Amino acid sequence: MAEAFDFIAIGSGTAAQVAVHRMADAGKRCAVIDYRPYGGTCALRGCDPKKMMVSGEEALAAFRRMNGKGIRGSASINWGGLQAFKRSFTDPVPGKQEARYDRKGIATFHGAARFTGPDRLAVEDQELQFSHALIATGAIPRPLGITGEELLTHSDAFLNLDTLPERIVFVGGGYIAAEFAHLAARAGSKVTIVQRGRILKAFDPDIVDWLMPSFGQLGIEIVDAEVTSLRAAGETLEVEAGNRVIETDLAVHAAGRGPALGKLDLEAGNVASDDERLLLTAQLRSQSNDKVFAAGDAAAKGPPLTPVSSHDAKVVVENILDNGDRTPNYDGVPSALFTEPPAARVGMLESEAREAGLEFNVNAGSHPEWFSARRLNAQIYGHKLLIQVGTGRILGAHLVGPDADELINVFGLAIRHGLTADDIKATMFAYPTAASDAGYMV
Incomplete structure (x- = not known):
């Protein structure tokens, strides 16, 4: 006989954690299922461990910038030591997660979940019944359809x-390629990025242009070509791209990710999908099964970011508990690129604002002479702000340089809550800080 639950979360990342704890707090009998260690991508295989390792890169970059400016000596990255530092955070996560679930009476199941009916799931040979279920399985690298694709590793493995x-060699030129290329090059690897067209297409072209010298300074080669095949040659890999064959010791998939749905047997659960994406209502409910919701990367509705996963989960819980009609709000969600220096964006790209027919002014410039850059001896510091004519509202903000990943939150707050350029100018920020530059940027 199937064990019955009010709510089951498939996955144990941010979306699943937020949703299942809120449902348990509401007095619902809950369960969580994951075939991997509990914690999800962000805590175990993504943003958190990546940022732990980037901390070593930041320290080395700061040392090199200030060497000869009152700092002397030598420094380098000890990769093993950096991994140990990262694992001091990641290793305890699964145990802590399970302990939290246990304290709240949330049942935990280890294994691959699959639908066996519109209100039933199986984990191994155990069947579970649910009143509502949440698909929060995250994302996996997209298939590339090239010969030798199985020789590629991926970001999870790289971080470990x-x-x-x-x-x-990084195949693809998005976030993963740029961030890991910077980290690996500073740690001593010879790095190549292979991408057809320009890299970092999600970011403003001017911001990327200002960032590009950092790749050259690290000896990172960027090849404008499409990878057509990989093959093993002894202990070496050969990556064929355009008219070149690039020899490497490791090739990393960095060409995009998609919802991880393959193990679920969606058809058995009457959960409709198309082109490997779930078909959802605006409220994140399955269009074909009103007992099933999705959130985060599995839903693929908002930007593929951890705060979006958390937000989606809150929307889902509210709609279940209150039989509500709430939809997610993705306005003003910042996105940061953790290269060194970092870059960040929020709101519209200039091209998007023009395509939307909006009238706006562009405030932009490269300012390595500003104090925020000068005090760190940083050579890269720039901004681009899109400010709507008439309203003064900020349509988009694009930054590169020291503390760009922190300063972007000021503009995210402005966009989400309708603050104007005048509101930012009238705000007194602590000085001298990165935030105090916001008033000059608008």
């Missing part, structure tokens, strides 16, 4: 390398 190879 015990030793760093001498040569690394």
